[in-house]
Amino acid sequence: MKQELSFESIRNNKEIQTYLEFTDAAFAQMGYKEHGQSHALYSAEIAEQILKYLGYTKREQELAKIAAYLHDIGNIISKHEHDQSSAVMFLNFVDNRDFDEEVYAVTSAIGCHEDKDTDPVSPIAAALVLGDKTDVRHERLRTESKINLDKHSRVIAACQKVDVVVDREEKTIALRLKIDTSICSVMDYFEIFMARTNYCRRASRVLGCNFELYINKDKFL
Numbered sequence: 378m379k380q381e382l383s384f385e386s387i388r389n390n391k392e393i394q395t396y397l398e399f400t401d402a403a404f405a406q407m408g409y410k411e412h413g414q415s416h417a418l419y420s421a422e423i424a425e426q427i428l429k430y431l432g433y434t435k436r437e438q439e440l441a442k443i444a445a446y447l448h449d450i451g452n453i454i455s456k457h458e459h460d461q462s463s464a465v466m467f468l469n470f471v472d473n474r475d476f477d478e479e480v481y482a483v484t485s486a487i488g489c490h491e492d493k494d495t496d497p498v499s500p501i502a503a504a505l506v507l508g509d510k511t512d513v514r515h516e517r518l519r520t521e522s523k524i525n526l527d528k529h530s531r532v533i534a535a536c537q538k539v540d541v542v543v544d545r546e547e548k549t550i551a552l553r554l555k556i557d558t559s560i561c562s563v564m565d566y567f568e569i570f571m572a573r574t575n576y577c578r579r580a581s582r583v584l585g586c587n588f589e590l591y592i593n594k595d596k597f598l
C-alpha cells in the first residue's frame with residue numbers, strides 16, 4: 378500500500394535524525410556553523426509559513442516543509458554537491474513504486490537548492506530556498522567569542538535578530554535583520570551574502586513577490 382509522505386514521519390525517522398546529527402558533528406569539527414536539527418527545522422518552518430501566507434494549499438505547504446527539512450542531509454557524504462546527494466538520499470526513503478508528482482516536487486526542490494544562478498524550479502523549491510538562505514541566525518555560530526572569527530562567521534555573529542515577513546497584498550517577502558555593527562559592517566554583510574541575497578530575490582519572483590531586505594530598519598532592497 379502506498380505510504381503518504383508526511384512531515385511527521387520524516388521528522389520522527391531515526392535514520393534521518395542520525396544523518397542530521399552526524400552532519401552537524403562533522404561540520405562542528407570543520408569549524409562550520411550549525412547544520413543539524415535547528416537549521417533543518419528553521420528552514421522547514423519558514424518554507425511552510427511563506428506558502429501559507431501566500432495562499433498555497435496545505436499539501437504544498439507540507440511538501441515544502443519536508444523538502445526544507447531534508448535539504449542538507451547529503452552533507453553527510455560531502456559538502457560538495459550536497460544538494461544532489463540530499464535529493465538522492467530522499468529518494469532512497471521512497472519506494473520506487475510510490476514515485477509520483479509529490480515525490481518529484483520534493484526531490485527537484487532539494488536538488489536545486491544551491492543553484493544560485495537559476496530560478497528555483499517551483500514554488501515549493503522557492504520556499505525551500507527562502508527558508509534555507511534566510512537562516513543567518515547568530516545562534517548557528519558555535520563559539521561565544523567574537524574575536525578571531527573569519528568574515529563569514531563575523532557576519533553571522535552580528536545577526537542578532539532575523540525575521541521573514543510576507544505581505545500577500547503588497548506581494549513582498551521581506552528579510553528584516555538586526556545587525557550589531559560593532560561586530561560587522563553592513564558592507565561586510567553584502568560582501569559575504571550577495572549570492573544568497575540574489576537567490577532570495579529569484580525565489581521570491583518565482584512566488585510572484587519582490588524580495589526586500591531591511592537591515593536595522595533601513596531598506597536596502
Ligand SMILES: [Fe+2]
Pocket residue numbers: 448449459460490491
Ligand atoms: Fe545546502
Ligand SMILES: [Fe+2]
Pocket residue numbers: 416448449509
Ligand atoms: Fe542549508
